[in-house]
Amino acid sequence: xxxxxxxxxxxxxxxxMVSFYCxxxxxxxxxxxxxxxxxxxxxxxxxVINLHPAAKSQKxxxxxVKLCFDVRDVEAFVAQNPQFGPIHRVxxxxxxxxxxxxxxxxxxxxxAFRNT
Numbered sequence: 437x438x439x440x441x442x443x444x445x446x447x448x449x450x451x452x453m454v455s456f457y458c459x460x461x462x463x464x465x466x467x468x469x470x471x472x473x474x475x476x477x478x479x480x481x482x483x484v485i486n487l488h489p490a491a492k493s494q495k496x497x498x499x500x501v502k503l504c505f506d507v508r509d510v511e512a513f514v515a516q517n518p519q520f521g522p523i524h525r526v527x528x529x530x531x532x533x534x535x536x537x538x539x540x541x542x543x544x545x546x547x548a549f550r551n552t
Contacts, residue, residue, distance in 0.1 A: 442484035443503065445540060446494050450474055450487045452537035457485060460517055461505055490538075497539025506548040513544050520544060 447453045454474060457463045463476035463485065476485040485503075490496065507513045510530040514520045520532040531545035 440483070442486050444473075444486045444488050445536075445538065446488050446490035446496075447538045448490050448494075448496055449537055450489055453487050456536050460519075497535070498541065502533075502541035502543055503536075504543045504545055504547075506546070507544045508546060508549050510544055510546050517544075 445453065454465055454476070457476050458465060461478065462480075463478050466475040466477060472489055474487040476487065510523055510532055514523055514532045517534075520534040523530050523532045528550040529545060529547040531543055531547065534542045536542050
């Protein structure tokens with residue numbers, strides 16, 4: 437069976453996206469000089485983000501896709517990353533939303549830890 441391994445994000449400013457995902461979530465950068473795609477991998481595993489330079493005609497900021505990152509303590513994470521908005525509390529978990537430099541929806545959520 438195929439396994440989901442990565443998401444490709446088209447970016448007008450790849451370096452701004454590298455900074456956001458590395459500084460905010462601790463991703464590490466893998467670059468191949470022969471490839472224009474920048475690969476971001478997290479040292480603790482999980483999905484891979486491929487940053488692909490966008491064509492001039494591509495519109496930034498998806499509204500149908502949201503990248504969700506699992507964090508145990510949403511409040512502590514948001515305190516260190518003020519670009520995230522209000523913390524929403526629902527039964528069993530919390531979450532907060534932001535936009536990356538290209539306008540894509542990004543969320544941190546404790547949902548993955550609600551039964552632990």
